[in-house]
Amino acid sequence: MANLDVAALRADTPACERVVHFNNAGSSLPPAPVLDAMIDYLRLEAEIGGYEAADARAEAIQAFYTEAAALLGARPEEIAFANNSTHAYATALSAIDFAPGDVVLTTRDDYISNQIAFLSLHRRRGVRVVHAPDAPGGGVDVDAMAALMRAHRPRLVAVTHVPTSSGLIAPVAEIGRHCRELDLLYLVDACQSIGQLPLDVTAIGADLLTATGRKFLRGPRGTGLLFVSERVLKAGYEPLFIDMRGARWTEAGGYEPVASAARFEDWEFPYAGLLGLTAAIRYARRVGVPEGSRRALGLAASLRERLREIDGFRVLDRGPELGALVTFTVAGAAPEPLRARLTGAGINCSVTRREHARFDFTDKGVEWCLRLSPHYFNTDGEADRVVDVLNG
Structure with a gap:
């Protein structure tokens, strides 16, 4: 302090x-550099045009991936911009080919939108949603959750790092070690923890991690990010509704996804918001x-x-x-x-x-x-x- x-x-x-x-x-309240970055870019758009402004600020736009990767201990190619954390989460879920009977293993403290998404998967695809029990002192019982991993071999393990309804911090790294041992796909919602707690995706063991800009990171609303591990990218995961930023239309009847996490992005960006988020990440890293x-x-x-x-x-x-x-x-x-x-x-x-x-x-x-x-x-x-x- x-x-x-x-x-x-x-x-x-x-x-x-x-x-x-x-x-x-x-x-949160954004610091002055965030506001300055957004206003500067909006003025440029008004002066020369939206496409032209994006071209003029191409280097600054690309810096988002470098800054976000440094914040999370990732590679720039593993970072995708998102309009918000829920958008990133839904896009990540859409990349998983759930089949009837597949299990999503989660906690009783996962975020409301995530819980509703799991119920939607149950309703539409017959996915089973299993909640790990809590420990007597609060928070998920990791040993019980690990036993459920072995018993159900879930298609996905999903954990919210910091719930919206309490001050709890979930032991995401400990859960991640069990996921790695059993080779299970692991999705972490870091919406409340990014900017509040140090995050290292390798230490956590996350395959996918979603986050927002507006909370403890002090970025603008309408911004977020998605981390997609190299392991997931190489395995060929892609969002259900991939667009022309995420894929190349190689022939009339086929396409190829791009190699990086950009396959999870849309072509249209709120570039002022992205630059504001970049400034927020840079500010957070400077503060420490x-x-x-x-x-x-x-x-x-x-x-x-x-x-x-x-x-x-x-x-x-x-x-x-x-x-x-x-x-x-x-x-x-x-x-x-x-x-x-x-x-x-x-x-x-x-x-x-x-x-x-x-x-x-x-x-x-x-x-x-x-x-x-x-x-x-x-x-x-x-x-x-x-x-x-x-x-x-």
Whole structure:
């Protein structure tokens, strides 16, 4: 924490002067370089034309792949741009030729959109969805999940690194080791963890990894990425609806996918967003993800402890490792007045409801939670203000 110049980071984030932003798990405040990159490119498009601007900024556009690969410990050829994490996830799923009876093995904490996608696969293709049980202290029971891998030989193992409904951090690397031992396809949703936690796709053992730009990475909305391992590319996986960026129309009756992860991209790009995402990744790497992570996790841990001291408040986060996402509820209360109290004091937060976390909230016996998600640019004084408002 001492290595971070928090004052400089806040100076790069002018909105800090107006709001206390504890909604980084929803959509963070982009730093000035992100805004500058996008505005500069939009001006160029207006001045010379969209196609011409893309040609003029070709080198900067290509830098996205280099920067994203460096952030994830990957190769540029293994990176694809996506409009958002869910788009990347659906595109990855579409590349798998599921057959009736195939098993998707996942956790009870996977993201709502992923869970719905699995149910859609069950409805349309007869895929079986198996959920690994939780450990007594919270989070997936890895040994039980490994036993299910051996018993079912799933077509896909899918895990959300950090769920949207709690501060849990899933042991994705430990799960990945079991997947490698059994040669199972492994998909990791890093939507909430990219920018919050250091990520290394080799250490995780991921075949596929999806992420967004707007959360802890501090990029623009409408941006994301997909990591596709060399192993998956060489095995010939390609999205169901591959387009002319991802494939070459080699003859009237045939096509060939490109060799890189670009086969998972569409031809049309929001180039201003891509350059904003590139700037966000470059900024995160300059700040240092490990350093920023330690500060954000420290702020969250302190906030959790202080919320536990408020009468009637129940902190919901469980698990052996917790991140920069604090969830709590208040017995007999509704979330709207509580959120309005914070919003009225200039504090940004968000609410998650039971329909977004059917397993988790059923187990906890709650209908809603309020989410507070600090980042490295937040301060202890801002955390004090949040607690004071909630305790008022």
